[in-house]
Amino acid sequence: MTARSLTCAHLLADPRGPAGGAARLTLADGRIAAIAPAEGPADPVFVMPAPVNAHDHGRPIRSSSVGAGGKPLEAWLQYLALFPAVDPYLAAALSLARSALGGAGVVMMHYTRAQGFTDLPREVREVARAARDVGVRVGFAVSMKDRNPLVYGSSEPLLAGIAEPARGRLVQQFLRPALEPKAFIALADDVADAAGGPDFDVQYGPNGPQWCSDALLEAVAEASARTGRRVHMHLLESRYQRAWADQAYPGGIVRHLDAIGLLSDRLTLAHCVWARPDELALLAERGVTIVSNPSSNLHLRSGIGPVAQMKAKGCRVALGVDGKAMDEDDDALREIRLAHLLHLGTGFRAAVTRADILEMALVNGRRAVTGRDEGGTLAPGAPADLIVLDWAMLEDDRLRDDLDALELVMTRATAPHMRELIVGGRTIVRDGHVTGIDLPAVRAEVLAQMRAGMADKADLAAAMPALDAALAAHFEPGCC
Incomplete structure (x- = not known):
């Protein structure tokens, strides 16, 4: 039995309640063994459950590094093709280490861009190995x-409006044959057999209705019902997707997804920025989890998700970083504050409360990511997943003794305040360092491989301005 005790000046045991005073936590075999009042001086730290990044894609390098900064979603997506393929273990280790340094102990990876050096099951085994080494x-x-x-x-x-050689290069890059629906399902099941485990939950990941045929979505719905495997998908992220959905499915895109059996408590939907109240009510009725991604939606000009409406309709809402935190730094603590400020409301009446936001960030995403209904609170028997914040830094200019400790955390905390991140009782970040890998060496190697591969992307990069112009003309005729 591996046991450890730590004391704290303040403990947030349940994100839906107030923070308590000094406490002693005993951790044993990956779980909370006991919580009791601290006897004697406590360490000057604030302890709460580890944040969950409930929607992300595992990109190791920030997208602005390939010129994608400041672009709307529909243009930004195409720039991701400029990233050269690199060793999948190193890419995953770097991405997950960045998430851990941002404070997230539980991370969703919607793996939309494989490195492609081997078949996918073998590649994902390397991703799972990286997750174990980092510890998330x-x-x-x-x-x-x-x-x-x-x-x-x-x-x-x-494409008809784009001149050669740009047109040919874009066709080569983006117009590729897809697998048949049954083959996609078999591939996901093979990945689960190869890499799945208690802390690496493999799910079906249809990218979104606009990118997936009805036949594919029906196959996913059937497979999920048959196997119990969760589904993670984008929905209604941008107003262009809203317009497409209304034209393609006049009876309603959400009702269509319900009719084919996709809506269930096994489904997680990222974004839903442009979902309507009746659609949110149906998602709530079916037990679907929605992941709001505030910084990403702002960066990609998608809008501000209607979190207050989601909550009012009874939706289970989680919080994601989506690889585009406010400063492209994966800071889950800053994302909590941004979500709070965006959705709090105006004046004295809170549309979305502090407890609502903390429940989104610390509790609601866990089942969507791990497939298990546990964690998000600190109590005997719960997983020992917690973040330890430097209370002395947070309160360094406090003038009153009666301040609400949690309010200071919500107002001030960012990743640099993290002293320690513990997942399953294991310290995976301590004082700004990832304990399980040599992060500087991993980052240096990923950058070296990517920079070496950029020469092969020169013709694609040269075609991007023409694609930008064509996309703008397509989505906003006469605008740009």
Whole structure:
């Protein structure tokens, strides 16, 4: 039995309640063994459950590094093709280490861009090995798409307006044959057999209705019902997706997904920025989890998700970073504050309370990522997943003794305040250092491999301005 005790000046045991005073926590065999009042002086730290990043994609390098900064979603997505393929273990280790340094102990990876050096099951084994080495719990969604690679409809009119050689290079990059629905399901199941485990939950990952045929979504719905495997998918992220959905499914995109059996408590939907109240009510009725990604939606000009409406309709809402935190630094603590400020409301009446936001960030995403209904609170028997914040730094200019400790955390805490991140009783970050890998060496090698591969992307990079212009003309005729 491996046991450890720690004391804290303040403990947030349940995100839906107030923070308590000095406490002693005993951790044993990956779980909380006991919590009791601290006897004598306590360490000057604030302890709470580890944040969950309930939607992300496992990108090791920030997208602005390839020129994607400041672009709307539909243009930004295409720039991700400029990232050269690198060793999958190193890429995953770097991405997950960045998440851990940002404070997240539980991370969703919707794996929309494989490195491609081997078959996917072997690649994902390396991703799972990286997750074990870094120490985070991971949900892994196998990407699936079989239509609309460039716009929401035929690519031919868009490409017809782009001159050679740019057109040929774009066709080569983006217009590739897709697997059949049954093959996608078999691939995901093979990945689960190869890499799945208690802390690496493999899920079906259809990219979104605009990128997945009805046949593919029906196959996912059937497979999920048959196997119990969770599904992770984007929905209604941008207003262009809303317009496409209304045209393609006049009876309603959410009702269509319900009719084919996709809506259930096994489904997680990222974004839902442009979902309507009646759609949110149906999602709540079916037990679907929605992941709001505030910084990403702002960066990609998608809008602000209607979290207050989601909560009012009874939706289970979680919080994600989506690889585009406010400063592209994966800071889960800053993301909590941004979500709080965006959705709190105006004046004295709180539309979304502090407890609501903390429940989103610390509790609601766990089942969506891990597939298990446990954690998110600190109590005997719960998983020992917790973040330890430097209370002395947080209160360094406090003038009153009666301040609400949790209010200071919500107002001030960012990743640099983290003293320690513990997952399953194991310290995975201590004083700004990831304990399980040599992060500087991993980062240096990933950058070296990517920089060496950029020469092969020069012709694609040269085609991007033409694609940008064509996309702008397609989505906003006469605008840009």
